[in-house]
Amino acid sequence: SSGINAECPLRPGEDGGDIIYPEISTNIHHELELGVIIGKKMSKVPKEDVMSHVAGYSVTIDVTCRDLQEKCKAERKPWSISKCLDTFCAVGAFIPADKLAHNDVEMVLKVNDEERQHVNTKDMLFDVPTLLEYVNRHITLLPGDLVQTGTPDGVGPMVRGDTVYVGIPGVSHASFKIV
Amino acid sequence: AVVSTQSGHYGRGKIICIGRNYAKHAKELGNEIPTLPFWFLKPTTCYVQDGGNIIYPEITKNLHHELELGVVIGKKMSKVAKEDVMKHVAGYSITIDVTCRDLQEQCKAERKPWDISKCLDTFCAVGPFIPADKLDPNNVEMVLTVNGNTKQHANTKDMLFDVPTLLEYVNQHLTLLPGDLIQTGTPEGVGPMDRGDTVTVSIPGVSEASFKIV
Numbered sequence: 001s002s003g004i005n006a007e008c009p010l011r012p013g014e015d016g017g018d019i020i021y022p023e024i025s026t027n028i029h030h031e032l033e034l035g036v037i038i039g040k041k042m043s044k045v046p047k048e049d050v051m052s053h054v055a056g057y058s059v060t061i062d063v064t065c066r067d068l069q070e071k072c073k074a075e076r077k078p079w080s081i082s083k084c085l086d087t088f089c090a091v092g093a094f095i096p097a098d099k100l101a102h103n104d105v106e107m108v109l110k111v112n113d114e115e116r117q118h119v120n121t122k123d124m125l126f127d128v129p130t131l132l133e134y135v136n137r138h139i140t141l142l143p144g145d146l147v148q149t150g151t152p153d154g155v156g157p158m159v160r161g162d163t164v165y166v167g168i169p170g171v172s173h174a175s176f177k178i179v
Numbered sequence: 180a181v182v183s184t185q186s187g188h189y190g191r192g193k194i195i196c197i198g199r200n201y202a203k204h205a206k207e208l209g210n211e212i213p214t215l216p217f218w219f220l221k222p223t224t225c226y227v228q229d230g231g232n233i234i235y236p237e238i239t240k241n242l243h244h245e246l247e248l249g250v251v252i253g254k255k256m257s258k259v260a261k262e263d264v265m266k267h268v269a270g271y272s273i274t275i276d277v278t279c280r281d282l283q284e285q286c287k288a289e290r291k292p293w294d295i296s297k298c299l300d301t302f303c304a305v306g307p308f309i310p311a312d313k314l315d316p317n318n319v320e321m322v323l324t325v326n327g328n329t330k331q332h333a334n335t336k337d338m339l340f341d342v343p344t345l346l347e348y349v350n351q352h353l354t355l356l357p358g359d360l361i362q363t364g365t366p367e368g369v370g371p372m373d374r375g376d377t378v379t380v381s382i383p384g385v386s387e388a389s390f391k392i393v
Contacts, residue, residue: 022352043300076287078198078219078294085352086257138236138299140224 018179020087021160025065028158028178031151032109032117032166035060035091036102036128038145042136050132051102055143057095059107059166059174062148063088066157089148092166092174099171102128110165111158119152188269189251189308190228192358194221195349196247196276196297200338200364207367216340216348219293225277225303229388234301235374239279242392244372245365246323246331246380248316249274249305250342252359256350264346269357270311273321273380273388275304276362280371303362306380306388313385316342324379325372333366 021028039055062083069082102121109117121127126134131149135141158164158178167173198217199205205212227233235242253269276297283296316335323331335341340348345363349355372378372392381387 024352073290076290077217079292080219081217081352084220086354138238138295139222140300142224 016090016092016174016176018087019061019063019090019158019164019176020085021158021178022065022085024081025068027065027067029064029066029155030109030111030116030158030164031062031064031155032107032119033060033062033148033151034102034105034107034121036132036147036149037094038141038147039097039143041140041142043140045133045136047129047133050129050136051097053141054097054132056097057100057102057105058146059092059168059172060146060148061090061109061164061166061176062151063090064155089146090164090166090174090176091146092172095168095172100168106169108165108167108169109154111156111162113165116156117152117154119154121149123152124150188253188358189272190226190305190358191223192252192356192360193223194225194303194360194362195219195353196221196362197340197345197364200340200345201333201366202337202339203367204365204369207369212339216345218349219297221298221303224300225298227301227304227390229306229390231304231390232301232393233275233277233304233372233378233390234299235372235392236279236299238295239282241279241281242372243278243280243369244323244325244330244378245276245278245369246321246333247274247276247362247365248319248321248335250316250346250361250363251308252355252361253311253357255354255356257354259347259350261343261347264343264350267355268311268346271309271314271316271319272360273306273382273386274360274362275323275378275380275390276365277302277304278369303360304378304380304388304390305360306386309382309386314382320383321366322381322383323368325370325376330370331366331368333368335363337366338364
């Protein structure tokens with residue numbers, strides 16, 4: 001529909017950049033997540049209308065310092081230092097909205113060719129329209145905004161030198177190196 | 180000079196907020212004095228400029244003001260050493276870190292991120308851009324009033340971690356870009372704002388901004 005606009009420099013199957021292993025952590029984890037890319041400004045949109053504001057999707061990694069996250073939780077502090085460092089949102093190429101059914105997306109994550117996470121989004125507790133409506137009650141969403149919709153089980157460590165692969169079989173994949 | 184002061188950058192970049200940077204504020208909320216700064220982020224949809232409205236969200240019963248000196252970045256920086264950080268600063272702004280105090284307490288009790296208490300639309304109220312050479316960041320008097328009554332009044336000399344220390348610390352972990360804003364923590368005197376209130380923040384003799392709570 002008109003007004004939907006999104007861009008991503010990465011093409012399907014193209015190698016992504018490097019994920020930087022920060023000095024302050026000893027336990028960097030991967031979290032495989034379906035990313036939803038907003039194409040049209042939205043504020044307090046009801047659930048039945050949210051999907052018309054979506055431009056597309058991306059297969060992504062929510063990179064996390066698991067040790068620092070545990071410390072933030074124990075100290076009742078924000079999680080930001082464990083989640084917000086440079087290169088902590090690894091994104092695959094833009095996938096137009098009509099290419100996927102958001103509640104039936106198979107996703108895979110491998111580290112050095114070894115499968116670590118494998119899921120279908122039908123297992124989400126809150127589906128994409130529910131998530132978008134909930135977040136949008138509180139925060140205006142703008143074209144280009146990305147919503148990472150949570151990780152399935154199988155999260156685990158990545159170390160310097162690893163190659164991490166994320167994919168939606170038959171649709172999109174991307175690789176990143178941990179440096 | 181390489182520092183960009185283009186007003187086009189101001190009010191556009193990510194917002195990094197420092198927590199617990201004044202001893203009396205840590206105490207008033209029953210918190211320990213930190214040995215290191217900590218920070219959290221607000222999205223750019225939080226910005227509201229001087230004269231705008233701060234939206235009282237339906238999900239809270241206790242919306243609080245927090246008066247903070249804002250530092251505006253003018254030049255891209257990554258892991259810059261403390262002696263060089265100030266060259267990357269374009270200027271300042273007098274700001275409010277708007278907070279749902281009840282939801283923040285709930286997030287802390289549940290060991291969850293604070294975002295729902297800090298990151299809602301209009302939760303970063305900013306006064307006009309002040310060029311860097313107009314202020315000494317270590318000696319800035321700041322005042323916040325609600326309906327004309329003074330609620331917060333402090334000087335940045337009371338900061339636990341000064342501006343260069345904060346910038347170096349954050350920049351070890353996060354690249355900073357022109358237009359990014361660092362909110363450098365609130366002094367004591369935080370308290371509630373209600374629908375209909377007018378909140379004014381100022382650096383006496385230098386800058387002032389007002390916001391209405393709706």
